[in-house]
Amino acid sequence: MDIPLQGYRRRGAPFNITVEASLDGTVGEPQIRNSIWVGSTTLHPPVKMEPAAADRLLKAAGYHGINTYVTLRQPNAAAFTPNPLYIFDQITPAGRGYVGIDTVTGEVAPIV
Incomplete structure (x- = not known):
């Protein structure tokens, strides 16, 4: 599962970090992209x-x-909310x- 932590600033330029991870605690090496x-x-x-915790709220909903x-x-x-969002893809x-x-209110909603 990829968990990009995006938008942090490095040397004044925006960038994102992608980390391969799973809910069982397995974490890979971070990859940095300059955008x-x-x-x-x-x-x-x-x-x-x-x-x-976001995954538990997703399942509970x-x-x-x-x-x-x-x-x-x-x-x-x-566009959506002033708060950060965890966005899950769902294949059904x-x-x-x-x-x-x-991430602040715990509200779960589809993104269309």
Whole structure:
């Protein structure tokens, strides 16, 4: 599962860090990319929720599809929420979709 920590600043330039990880605690080497995703802004640590807690909220909200990755992003406030989101992909028999978990409020909602 990839957990990109994006938007931190290094030498004044935005960048993101991708870490291969799994919920069982296996973590790979970080990969740094000198950019952030469109529609995102700088992520300011600390993040108030761990990925495993977000996964529990996802399952409690009834999302039981297969997840191949989770992304931690700080969306532009006008787009979604002023809080960072864990964004899970969901693969179900109906297709692929995305679900966001607000790291401050714990709100779980599909991203369309």
